Structure formats: C-alpha cells, structure tokens
Amino acid sequence: MLRTGSDYLEALRDGRKVYIGSELVEDVTKHHAFRNTARSFAELYDRKRAAENIDTTSYQEGGERFSSWFLMARTKDDLRRRTETHRRVANWSYGLLGRSPDHVASFVTGLALEPDLFEANRHGFGKNLVGYYDKLRRGDLFASYVVIAPQGARDPQMYQREGKKVPTLQVTAEKDDGIVLNGVKMLGTATVFSDELWVGNLLPLAPEQKGQAVTCAVPMNAPGVSIWARKSFEDYAVSEFDNPFTSHFDENDAVVIFEDVEVPWERVFLLDDVVMSREMYFKTPSHVMGNHQAITRFHEKMKLITGIAYCAAEINNVLQVPAVRDTLAKLAALEAGLEAMIAGQIEAAEKNKTGFLFPNRRQLYAALHWCTNNYQQVAEIVRELLGAAPFQMPADCTVLADARLRKTFETYWSVAGTGAVDRFRFTRLAWDYLGSELASRHGQYERFYAGPQFVNALYNFFNCPWGERKAAIAAIMEGMAEPTPKVSLGAAE
Ligand SMILES: Cc1cc2nc3c(=O)[nH]c(=O)nc-3n(C[C@H](O)[C@H](O)[C@H](O)COP(=O)(O)OP(=O)(O)OC[C@H]3O[C@@H](n4cnc5c(N)ncnc54)[C@H](O)[C@@H]3O)c2cc1C
Numbered sequence: 034m035l036r037t038g039s040d041y042l043e044a045l046r047d048g049r050k051v052y053i054g055s056e057l058v059e060d061v062t063k064h065h066a067f068r069n070t071a072r073s074f075a076e077l078y079d080r081k082r083a084a085e086n087i088d089t090t091s092y093q094e095g096g097e098r099f100s101s102w103f104l105m106a107r108t109k110d111d112l113r114r115r116t117e118t119h120r121r122v123a124n125w126s127y128g129l130l131g132r133s134p135d136h137v138a139s140f141v142t143g144l145a146l147e148p149d150l151f152e153a154n155r156h157g158f159g160k161n162l163v164g165y166y167d168k169l170r171r172g173d174l175f176a177s178y179v180v181i182a183p184q185g186a187r188d189p190q191m192y193q194r195e196g197k198k199v200p201t202l203q204v205t206a207e208k209d210d211g212i213v214l215n216g217v218k219m220l221g222t223a224t225v226f227s228d229e230l231w232v233g234n235l236l237p238l239a240p241e242q243k244g245q246a247v248t249c250a251v252p253m254n255a256p257g258v259s260i261w262a263r264k265s266f267e268d269y270a271v272s273e274f275d276n277p278f279t280s281h282f283d284e285n286d287a288v289v290i291f292e293d294v295e296v297p298w299e300r301v302f303l304l305d306d307v308v309m310s311r312e313m314y315f316k317t318p319s320h321v322m323g324n325h326q327a328i329t330r331f332h333e334k335m336k337l338i339t340g341i342a343y344c345a346a347e348i349n350n351v352l353q354v355p356a357v358r359d360t361l362a363k364l365a366a367l368e369a370g371l372e373a374m375i376a377g378q379i380e381a382a383e384k385n386k387t388g389f390l391f392p393n394r395r396q397l398y399a400a401l402h403w404c405t406n407n408y409q410q411v412a413e414i415v416r417e418l419l420g421a422a423p424f425q426m427p428a429d430c431t432v433l434a435d436a437r438l439r440k441t442f443e444t445y446w447s448v449a450g451t452g453a454v455d456r457f458r459f460t461r462l463a464w465d466y467l468g469s470e471l472a473s474r475h476g477q478y479e480r481f482y483a484g485p486q487f488v489n490a491l492y493n494f495f496n497c498p499w500g501e502r503k504a505a506i507a508a509i510m511e512g513m514a515e516p517t518p519k520v521s522l523g524a525a526e
Contacts, residue, residue: 035082035091035098036173038075044228045071047254051225051287052261053268066265067225069281073126074175074226077133080125081118090118102135102326103142103170106390112379115139115322119329127466128334129282129475131482132223134175136326137231141166141176143319144302146389150313154303162302165250169229178231179218179289181484182245202232202291203244204304211297212247212304214257218291222482223284225262228253230289235314235484238307246310248303249296257294262287266471274430275461279471286474318383318391324401324483325392329375331404331479335368338415341463345418348451348459360414367411374400398492405489408479412467423464426457433457 042062051058051067058064062071081090081100091098092114101118104111122133144151145166152159169176179202186201202216214232224230233248251258263286270280303310314320342364346352378392378400385391425446432438433454446453466472483489 034171034173035087035100036078037082038072038077038079041075041078041175042071045226047252049253050259052259053265058262061225066262066268067285068267070267070283070285071226073130073281074134074223077122077125077130078173081122086121089114090121097171099170100134100138100173102138103166105142105146106382107388109379109382109390112382112390112392116325116329116375116379119326120333123330123333126282127278127337128330129278129471130223130284131327131330131478132177132227132284133326133330134227136323137176137178137227138169139326140178140314140319140323141169141231143317143322143391144313146385146387146391147317150309150316151302154306154309157298158302158304161299164299165302172228174228175223175226176229176231176250177221177224177227178233179221179224180231180233180235181219182234182236183217183219183288185217186245201245202247204247205244205293208295211295212249212301214247214249214251214291214294214296216291217288219288221260221287221289222478224253224260224287224289225285230258233303233313234310236488237311240307242307243305246303246305246307247301248310248313249301251294251296251300255294255296257292259290259292260287261290266469266474269470271429274433274458276465276469276471277462278465279469283471318385318389321391321394321397325375325378325397327482328371328397328400328404331408332368332371332375335371335411337466338411339364339368341466342415342418344459345415345420345422345463348448348456349418349420349422350449357418360418364411364414367407371400371403374403395493395496398489398496401483402489402493405480405483405486409476412472412476415463416467419460419463419467422456423460423468426460430457430461 045061049061051061053064053066058067061067080086087098090101092101092104092111093099101114104115106112106115119135122130122135126133145163148159148163150159151162168174182201186199198215200217202214202218204212205215206213218232221230229250229252231250234246238245253260265283265285266279267281267283270276273280303313309316314323339361342361343352346357346361351357374396378396381393381396382390383393427442432442442457443453446456448456451459464472480486
C-alpha cells in the first residue's frame with residue numbers, strides 16, 4: 034500500500050515523546066519547530082504516488098504496490114528504478130532531507146536479502162528481520178536510525194568508579210516476551226518525523242560490550258522512548274521568502290533515550306554478537322544500498338549548487354571573466370563526474386549470495402569518499418562567487434511590502450539584467466542553501482553522515498584488491514633486467 038501524505042501526518046500524531054528544550058511537544062505536525070518539515074515529508078509521499086511518478090517510484094508484487102526503495106533488485110533495470118526513485122525524492126527536497134524515507138529502508142532491504150546471517154545468531158531472528166522488512170513495505174513506513182554510541186560510553190571505568198552503569202544503550206533484561214533496553218543512542222536524523230527507529234551499531238564494539246550488541250526496531254511512540262531534538266532551525270526561519278529551505282527542510286537531529294523500553298521478540302534481529310552487530314551492514318549489501326541513496330541525493334545537491342554558481346556569476350555580471358568560467362567548468366566537471374560514478378555502480382553491479390543485484394561496492398565507496406571529503410570545498414567555491422551580495426540585502430522581506438521602500442529598493446538594488454526583487458530572492462535562496470545555520474549543519478552532515486572520515490577511508494582501503502595491484506608490480510619487477518654495473522642506456526656502441 035502506498036500511503037498518502039495525510040496518512041503519514043496522521044501517523045505522526047501517535048503520542049511520541051519529543052522534547053524541544055524543556056518543552057514536551059504535543060503534536061509534531063502542528064508545532065512551529067517541525068510542522069513545515071513534517072509537511073515536506075508528507076509531500077514526498079503524495080508525489081511518490083502521483084500518476085507521473087508511480088511507475089518509477091513503486092513496484093508491484095503479488096498484486097500489491099510498494100515503494101521502490103523496498104525493491105530487491107534482480108536486474109540492472111531494477112537498480113536503475115531504485116536510483117531514479119532516490120533521485121526524484123532528493124530532487125523534490127533539494128537534497129536537504131538526508132534521511133528521507135528511502136535511506137534506512139534501503140539499509141533494511143539490504144539486510145533482508147540475507148536472513149541466514151541473522152538466523153545464525155539465534156533461531157527465528159532471520160524470520161523476524163524478513164517480517165519487519167515486510168511490515169515496513171506493507172505500511173509504507175518511514176524508519177530512521179540510531180547506530181552510534183554516545184561519547185560518554187568511551188570511558189566505562191569512569192562510570193564503574195562512580196558505581197554507575199555506562200549510559201550507552203544496552204539490553205538490561207531478557208524476558209519471555211522480549212528484551213528490555215536502557216540507555217542513550219545517537220544521532221537520530223529525521224527521527225522526530227519517522228514512524229520507526231532502527232537501533233544498532235555501525236562502529237565496532239569491544240568484546241566486553243556484549244550487552245550493547247543489540248539490533249532491533251521500536252515504534253517512535255514506544256513507552257520509555259524519548260526524543261531530544263536539537264535546536265530547530267525551522268523555528269528560527271524569518272519567513273518563507275527569507276529562508277526558503279530552512280523554513281521547510283530542517284529534518285532535525287536528535288538524541289534518543291531509552292528507559293525500560295520493552296521490545297517484543299519479533300522486533301529483535303541480533304543479540305550478543307559484538308562482531309556481527311556491525312559486520313551485518315558490510316557482509317550484506319545493506320551499507321552499499323543505504324549509501325547509494327546518500328550519494329544520489331548528494332548529486333542532486335551538486336546540480337543545485339552548480340546552478341547557484343552559474344546564476345551568481347550571471348547576476349554579478351562576471352560570467353564573461355575567464356577565471357570565473359574556469360571555476361564554473363570545474364564545478365560542472367565535478368558534478369558530471371559524480372553522475373558517472375553513480376551510473377557506474379549500476380553498470381558494474383554485484384550479485385550477493387542469494388542472487389540479488391546491488392551497486393558496485395568499490396565504486397560506491399569511492400563516491401562516498403569523494404562526497405564526504407569535497408562538500409565543504411564546493412560550498413566554499415560557490416560562496417566565494419556570491420561575493421558580498423548576501424550582505425547587501427535588507428534585513429528581511431518586509432521592505433517589499435512597503436510601497437515607498439520597495440520603490441527605493443528597486444531603484445538602487447537592481448543590476449544589469451536582474452531586477453532588485455529577483456536579486457533579493459536569489460541571494461536569499463543561495464545564502465539559505467550555502468551560508469545559513471541550516472547550511473552549516475549540512476556541512477557537518479555531509480562530512481559525518483556515513484561516520485567519521487577515518488572510517489570512510491578504511492572502506493576504500495579494505496575493499497581494494499591489493500593482491501592484484503601488488504601482482505601487477507611484481508610482474509613488472511620479474512621482467513626487469515638484472516642490475517649491471519654499467520649504465521648503458523643511450524650509450525654509444
Ligand atoms: C548532522 C549529523 C547527522 C547524523 N545523523 C546520524 C543518523 O541519522 N544516525 C546515526 O546513527 N548517526 C548519525 N550521525 C552520527 C555520526 O555517524 C557520528 O557523528 C560520526 O560517526 C562521528 O562520531 P562522533 O560524533 O562521536 O565523533 P567522534 O568519534 O567523537 O570524533 C570526533 C573527531 O575525532 C576524530 N577521530 C575520532 N577517533 C579517531 C581515530 N581513531 N582516528 C582519527 N580520527 C579520529 C573524528 O574523525 C572526528 O573528527 C550524524 C552526525 C551528524 C553530524
């Protein structure tokens with residue numbers, strides 16, 4: 034079933050416990066910190082099922098229709114359909130909803146391709162996982178995830194000295210009907226807006242951290258779950274004109290606290306295995322499929338940023354300057370290069386052991402490395418092209434509502450080819466995307482969404498066929514001449 038935007042909004046009114054500062058939010062869909070972004074997510078659901086998109090953004094199986102991000106790919110065309118769906122979702126949200134409903138769903142779909150891995154952990158867990166995947170796709174549910182332990186977990190001795198428990202999330206009891214969780218987990222991007230929360234570990238655990246090795250899922254309104262949202266940027270948007278993106282696309286990030294949260298067995302997928310608790314994402318196509326969404330979204334962002342760069346050059350009347358053209362050419366090349374990296378992942382798709390296709394692992398990690406390392410430089414280049422324009426504009430758009438001031442504004446702020454109001458509109462758009470507090474958060478997001486850089490580097494290191502690379506060097510060395518005492522190169526007979 035493909036649900037409507039209003040079904041989605043209705044589901045958000047489920048009594049979930051969201052704190053914004055000390056305030057307990059009664060209704061996420063009505064609160065000024067969240068309501069517009071909630072509507073933006075709802076709009077994704079409506080656009081996905083609209084006649085012009087439905088054939089791409091969904092697929093049919095057994096007479097039922099499901100969102101394409103749940104599609105288990107058997108052909109390259111299936112993969113193309115998944116990618117095009119990610120692309121449209123990112124396009125509709127300007128690349129600003131990193132954890133849109135297609136992100137975690139892709140992780141879960143990748144895991145569900147290999148249920149045996151979970152069955153090997155405990156009898157029944159493989160079935161639980163497949164059942165959960167099916168529940169998500171049948172309900173067209175939106176899951177976010179918390180897969181990182183809090184910094185406080187890094188010095189367990191400190192807590193032991195004080196006779197306290199380490200605050201990170203762990204299993205505190207196993208009962209006949211399920212497990213009990215206590216502790217904290219981070220960082221739930223879009224968790225305020227999701228239906229479900231996936232709980233797991235994307236960073237390694239030490240052997241003694243068995244209690245933390247739990248992978249499960251909880252509904253957002255599960256008793257004992259509280260969501261501590263960060264500052265809402267949406268709440269501080271001046272107006273839709275002044276902050277066109279901040280006012281509607283602040284997906285928020287939240288720390289999630291678990292206090293005696295009871296999780297029934299059918300929602301538990303792995304326990305006690307510190308290695309597999311992380312490895313599950315890499316031994317299956319899960320991590321690759323989830324991050325394929327991330328880089329496809331990033332590419333939509335690159336296209337928009339490149340557009341901002343071109344418009345800035347045009348409005349600032351510097352398009353004819355060779356150095357500016359060089360800069361634009363560089364951006365265009367980077368954007369097209371990323372598009373090629375995404376397409377290449379499908380052309381060189383890999384098959385998992387149960388016979389399903391997924392994007393090429395090495396190429397995905399190369400693109401991820403590129404995206405996470407280059408966003409700030411790209412943003413910086415375009416901010417430079419904007420010059421001082423963002424700071425020449427009036428404090429807010431109320432100026433335009435005053436006939437006398439508007440006339441003055443139109444007289445003095447217009448430039449060749451662009452009227453003052455359009456220039457105002459463009460600079461607001463550009464600065465909200467690249468310079469605002471939302472933009473700054475995006476800089477951090479693009480750097481960290483897939484974990485810290487040293488970990489991203491390792492994905493590339495470990496997946497490179499170094500043996501082949503070494504063998505090629507060894508073959509050349511084998512064919513090289515024996516060392517001779519005389520240098521004969523170029524010497525006359
Ligand atoms: C905006 C945003 C959204 C996020 N969304 C999610 C989400 O949806 N779900 C989720 O689970 N997580 C999410 N995260 C969390 C993200 O995965 C973590 O921030 C990331 O793994 C880094 O962990 P940390 O913040 O604890 O940094 P730390 O581990 O404390 O690292 C701090 C700094 O030290 C460096 N460092 C630490 N150890 C080493 C080392 N051994 N070698 C070299 N350098 C090192 C790091 O590179 C980093 O620069 C999000 C983060 C951000 C910023």
